[in-house]
Amino acid sequence: MSAGMTIFEAENVSKVFPVGQSVLRRLWSGPRGAKAVDSVTLDVREGEILGIIGESGSGKTTFGFLLANLMPITDGLIRYRARPLTEMTRTERAQFRRKVQMVFQDSSSALNPRRPVGKILRDSLRLGGTPARERDAAVAKLLTNVGLSPEHGRRYPHELSGGQRQRVGIARALAMKPEVIVADEPVSALDVSLQGQIINLLMRLQAELDLTIVLISHDIAVVRHVCHRVAVMYGGRLVEFGETSQVVEQPRHDYTKRLIAAVPRGLAGRKQAAEVSLAGAGDSG
Amino acid sequence: MPMSAQPPILSIENLAIGLTSGGVPTPIVSGADMTIGAGEAVGVVGESGSGKSLTALAIGGMLPAPLSVLSGRIVLDGTEITRLPEAAFHRVRGVKVGYVFQDPLNALNPTRTTGKHLIDVLRRHNHMSASEAYDKAVAALSSVGITQPDDRMRAYPHQLSGGMRQRVLIAMALVCNPRLLIADEPTTALDVTVQARIVDLFRGIRARGISIMFISHNLDLVLEFCDAVVVMYGGRIMEKGSAVEIGATPRHPYTRALMDCIPRLASQSRQLRVIPGQPPTALGKLAGCPFAERCERALEVCRQRQPDMTAQSPTHAFACWNPAPSPAVPS
Amino acid sequence: MLVGVVAALALLAPILPIRDPLALDLGHRLAAPGAHHLLGTDQAGRDVLSRIIWGSRESLQIALSAVLLGCLFGVTLGLIAGYKNGSILEMVITRCFDVLFSIPLLVLAIALLGILGARPVEILGFTLTDKIKLVGLIGLSFTPALGRIAYASALVEAKADYVRAKKAQGAGWIELVFVEIFPNAVPSVIVQATLFVGVAIIVEASLSFVGLGVQPPTPSWGTMLADARNYIFSGEWWVAVFPGLAICATVVGFNLLGDALRDLLDPRGGAKSTFV
Secondary structure, eight states: OOOOOEEEEEEEEOOOOOEEHHHHHHHHHHHOEEEEEEEEEEEEEEOEEEEEOOOTTTTHHHHHHHHSHHHHHHHHEEETTTEEEGGHHHHHHHHHHEEEEEEEEEEEHSSSSSOOOHHHHHHHHTTTTTOOOHHHHHHHHHHHHHTTOOOGGGGGGGOOOOHHHHHHHHHHHHTTTOOOEEESSSSTSOOOHHHHHHHHHHHHHHHTTTOOOEEEOOOOOHHHHOOSEEEETTTTTTEEEHHHHHHHOOOSSHHHHHHHHHSSSSSOOOOOOGGOOOOSOTTTT | OOOSSSEEEEEEEEEEEEETTTTEEEEEEEEEEEEETTEOOOOOOOOOOSHHHHHHHTTTTOOOOOEEEEEEEEETTTETTTTHHHHHHHHHBBBTEEEEEOOOOHSTTTTSHHHHHHHHHHHSOOOOOOHHHHHHHHHHHHHHSSSHHHHHHTOGGGGGOOOHHHHHHHHHHTTTOOOOEESTTTTTTTEEEEEEEEHHOOOOOOTTTOOEEEEEEEEHHHHHHEEEEEEEEEEEOOOOOOOHHHHOOSSSSHHHHHHHHHOOOOOOSSSSSOOOOOOOOOOOOOOSOGGGGGGGGOOOOHHOOOOOEEEEEEEEEEEESSSOOSSSOOO | OOHHHHHHHHHHTTTTOSTTTOOOOOGTTTTOOOOTTTOOOOOOOOBHHHHHHHHHHHHHHHHHHHHHHHHHHHHHHHHHHTTTTTTTHHHHHHHHHHHHHHHHHHHHHHHHHHHHOOOOOOEETTEEEEEHHHHHHHHHHHHHHHHHHHHHHHHHTTTTTTHHHHHHHHHHHHHHHIIIIIIHHHHHHHHHHHHHHHHHHHHHHHHHHSSSSSOOTTTOHHHHHHHHTTTTTTTTTHHHHHHHHHHHHHHHHHHHHHHHHHHHHHHHHOOOOOOO
């Protein structure tokens, strides 16, 4: 497997969201509130596909935002190519923004509903530094590269299907010519038979463009197929981290074991009537 | 496909659902035939545009205008309910059929406590005093596995976790002792660990003799839990049968393809299988099999004529001109 | 269609009218509607119809300008406040809105017009005519309401993923606020703005009624109503009723226009229903 050099290092990263505090109080005594991400330490290697698995509330999406520097961290350190994000100069930050792009989860809110897709991509190309005269051609190329036709550029987001919108989201990220793509639940909203299309697209792009991908998902089966390494998050904490096959076949943490056990397995998972207790387990489910 | 000798709780015969525009009926769902026996859990599997939710709504007379039942029959517990007037449906919904929908947060009124939700349902269908209703409501909550039910009665929906809200909805659906519970994607909005527990709850409900119509897009989940499976695509039933038969020997190419697509923990390959193309949008074409354009086994006749149901066994049938060969098992 | 007709009538009215509205015809004072004067004459013998038509110019001019002004200030500030959610700037802007909103219009009118006087005033080389003062006043009073609507939209949209995505690609706040958020705030603002045109007409009428607005003999619907109040019950009903009808029709017309505009501008073409 590709084990390139380390591109991201996160050390004891925490993120606290101030909950219900007025501006003044926050300025006075500092933020206090829910710890969405709690002391997470991991690294991302160049050229790999890293999966971050967790359920809702696990902090995986927040962590993705932190990695992409879309939110400031409250505690700890994130280094990109050995350079801490908080110490970056303006130019370095601008460069970082181009190198690390995010694909968002909810494709219906990830694209401005009042702008045609082509314009959205053109904006991104402009922000990414593509000169004006090349932009039209570049938009067409982006669309074809993600499996759409240049004709789709004239459409508005609501005129496209969920899968197509997701592809536009990927195209938008690619418009910046990034090195790293953080993909937040790119397939959760899609039918099973279509999920593969997007996942395979990401994998093809990764191979063609030498990308590093951080895939955030709640679906461990998808992650198992696609990711070299996987990080399991629960309640904001990192509970397990390692090679995918290891984590899936020999999980060490209790939560990981429960997660794997809960995945439906079709016929193989049919229980005998006697094994079932009435009313399931209590409160937390 | 009743598993027992008793008459089925629900029988749907040749049901067509759709619009009538300018006098011309345009079906969205057609030719739907299925039965659910007493104490049986039938899973209806389909992707978007399959018509599974519409079928469920039709049973309770809750099709959104301008849709309506175009033809066919729905027989619930011996009574035909296909064209009941709205007033009569009040006695059916909640009493004979309980519904559980996908998103528990949206299905509960955020300004009312759990207790109020339950007591309302109870008193609407039964003559009982407030304290009787309260006791019954508490009992309903415990029966769905909620501990400290007295405390929970006073809780508001946003104070409960997703799994608990879903349990509350299930309790509301069951509180008047219906014979059939229709659950439309009851676990889709929940985490997978919570899902497993809710499915256990459903197992318990089935054990109490209540029939369940379990609608889901997750074939694996349905195969794990349900007794029988109905696979829908583009408004038509592609294959139906006992879960074991469908899981082991699926004949319809769509069922096969769907199974192949599901990413499995056990498998090693890195590429995910796909079904090329898109599922059909609501108003599909009338002639031919709706899956024809995406099917790798499609023949000319598939595009021209809708295949009839061929019975593989008394408990397994499929609608296909060119089904996958028989004993082959998908890897 | 109704929208079109009413709006067109209102907007096209100021094409050369029939008769000089200021021409006095004292011999025919308070003449009932008839062939000579289609809608009758008022107490000074002026033709009601032409006064209505000319009056529309005044009323509409003032109303539209006021709403535009209110939009300009309100929407800009509101959008910025919504975008900068959690900052001091937001607090300042919303408090300003609150303050402005809490002052009753007439009090504001009396105060401002009292300070500035009823005649044209020179400030910094600009002549503030009556009309400009009026427009400014009414516009100012609309600012908080329009601003709040823009603010509410901006609060929601600013958190949307598409804004975040563009920000992640390096867009500055000006681009974000005006290119991304603004179009999504427009529909709600439009509806309110068109309602406000109606309100502005009535406000102008009220202010003119009490003598703080447009001064006679310039016709405006408000002054016409003011002048006519003596005659409503004494039998010369046309002097008051026709201007009143004109106001009603125009206000309704603008409301309908607003609805139509909002739907037109939505690329989604209205509500979608989802099946299955």
